[in-house]
Amino acid sequence: MVRSTGSGQPASLGIDLGTSSVKAIVTGLDGTVIGHAAVPYPVLAPRPGWSETDPEAWLSATAAAVRTAVAEVGARPVAIGLSGQMHGLVLAKADGRPIRHAMLWSDARAVRELATYRNLPERVRAQLANPLSPGMPGPMLAWLNTHEPDALSATRWALQPKDWLRAQLTGRFATEPSDASATLLYNIPADDWSTEIVEALGLDPARLPPVLPDSAHPAGELTSDAAHLLELPPGLPVVAGAADTAAAALGSGLAHSSAVQLTIGTGVQVVRSVPALPEHLPVTPNTHLFRAATPKGWYAMGAGLNGGSTLAWVCRTLNASWQELYDVAARPPREHDPYFLPHLHGERTPHLDPDMRGAWIGLAPQHDREHLLRAALEGVGFAARDILDAILATGPPLSELWLAGGGTTDPRWRQMLADAVARPLHPVDVAAASGLGAAILAAQAAETAHGAAGRERHSAPVAPAVEPESTNSEIYSVRYTRYRDQARALPRASAIMPGAQTGD
Structure with a gap:
């Protein structure tokens, strides 16, 4: 239930960039949800098996959702965190402008590009520690290299969806491990980009953004232009954020639990934490x-x-x-x-x-x-x-x-x-668990006692078994x-x- 606790209350702002809508979650610094709003945008299918969205639609929807959620409770956000749909790809110029529509996790056009992965030596394949899927940035970039080389040549940054959105807010380009590890371009044991895999796909490693240490790491401050768009003060700290599944595990408490979680939404997910x-x-x-x-x-x-x-x-x-x-x-x-x-x-x-x-x-x-x-x-x-x-x-x-x-x-x-x-x-x-996880990450950036408490948030099942x-x-x-x-x-x-x- 959403409830207001007074005008001007210090708050955390979580932005959850989903597949078909963005949610803005406003929480007290103790993790209590006090406001939220959601704004949809279209998912395009220009050909069978293709899934795309105009990234500019993400930005305008985010601005509308944030303005609505913050105004609803008269809160005063002191930090911003993000979560986002996984596996997508945004090609961007050096200033962050998108070159083409974003390709989404549900896009299946890069099936044939998986053959390159299968032909890698086992030693290199083992770096991925993940099954092969066409709807991930590695195969997508390989497809673009063959079918849209001009677009790829014009690209400075190959970004995941929430990382592109964060760049629009801060003017800085980076990713973090929870999203980067889900690209089929990542060396899981080394916890960094795999140069061997990137080069085997015929791609330029320089187009990949630097990897920040973790999801709560500072990733910049809200620029004047972004602040005007969101109707927030400039200079607010923005943290790296997390992939939506990782953020949801933080929001629900699964990240600190030995339980397994079954989630049925558009698809089906089964998730369990792995400490090491x-x-x-x-x-x-x-x-x-x-x-x-x-x-x-x-x-x-x-x-x-x-x-x-x-x-x-x-x-x-x-x-x-x-x-x-x-x-x-x-x-x-x-x-x-x-x-x-x-x-x-x-x-x-x-x-x-x-x-x-x-x-x-x-x-x-x-x-x-x-x-x-x-x-x-x-x-x-x-x-x-x-x-x-x-x-x-x-x-x-x-x-x-x-x-x-x-x-x-x-x-x-x-x-x-x-x-x-x-x-x-x-x-x-736990309603809007991904957005709540993003807000918890923002609370950590606030560096307050309540933020530290939010970092250790646990959520027990609330309904009878x-x-x-x-x-x-x-x-x-x-x-x-x-x-x-x-x-x-x-x-x-x-x-x-x-x-x-x-x-x-």
Whole structure:
């Protein structure tokens, strides 16, 4: 709940640059949210498989969101932190002006460029410690080098989205480890850019920004022009900020917990903190390993592309409301129900296949629209369990499983998820966790006692645990095994379908 605590209150400002909207979060220096605002902007798809946004739309939306959030409570921000969508790419001139639209994490045009990575010596591949995905800056830059060489030649800075936005606020160009480590250009063991990989892709390392030590590191001050745009005083300190997943882990308290968190929003994420870098890193992993928003930590992440976005497609296709969709979650599973493979957008963890596609399987005359709706929910739940299994296979035993995300609030859907993953779920209610994490980083920059307290913020699950129902879980366990078999056969079927390729 947003509440005002008086005009002129010293505050932290967190700016969360999401895929389709930016959120401005105003908090007291103790981390209490006192104001927020969100402003949307379009995601463009000029060709199938492409995802872009005009960076100038980010800047104008940010200005509107900040002005609204600050005015709402009459607060007095004393520092600014940022979080942002991961893996995107902005080509910028020396003065920060964008050269072309930003390429986003959901862009799949650079599939063929992954072959260069696969041909690297194992010693060099091991530096990445991450699976290959076309929607990351390394493959994107390689694609631009081939298809848009003039744009790349005009580029001074190749930036991640929140780093470009911060440069507009400060006039200084830099990145930080949580975003840089998620580019497929980073040497994870060395904790710095990999010159070998950059040069193997035919790219110029000088276009990459310097890497600041950590997410809370000072990254400049608000310029007069930016202050005028945001209607804030010039000279406010701005910290480096963090990738949105790392910032969310800080905001929810996961960064300081042994728990694992399952988040269902547009996609599906499973995240756990990793205090120290493992001694042995696989050459071909199927889960991600990125730097955390804390000074030294890391986190493991399994990422699925098919959560709320796929369920929204199901609702549109079957002309169903979200209420109708969640209504069928209360129906118990049956052995002969149809299956739904939700991989409409390709898939990352654990399949690593951008050409994977979805399907309803096992249809029979007795199945109706409600069976299809229920199968869709079950399929997303099984996809989440598949990702969870991949994360748990490489770390310590599970202590507690947190549940987060705007797509998990319905109690019937929560129960179905607990049954499908066969584990208790502890719902965590931290609204706008990424923006809150950004504000916590800003509070550290304020160098006050409250800021120090914010740095150690922990958040316990606030809702009662959702326990799996034993009879349902037994049926789901059998069905999950069959789902996994079918999902692993799907790439072979997708490969022979016309139009399966999304790369160019």
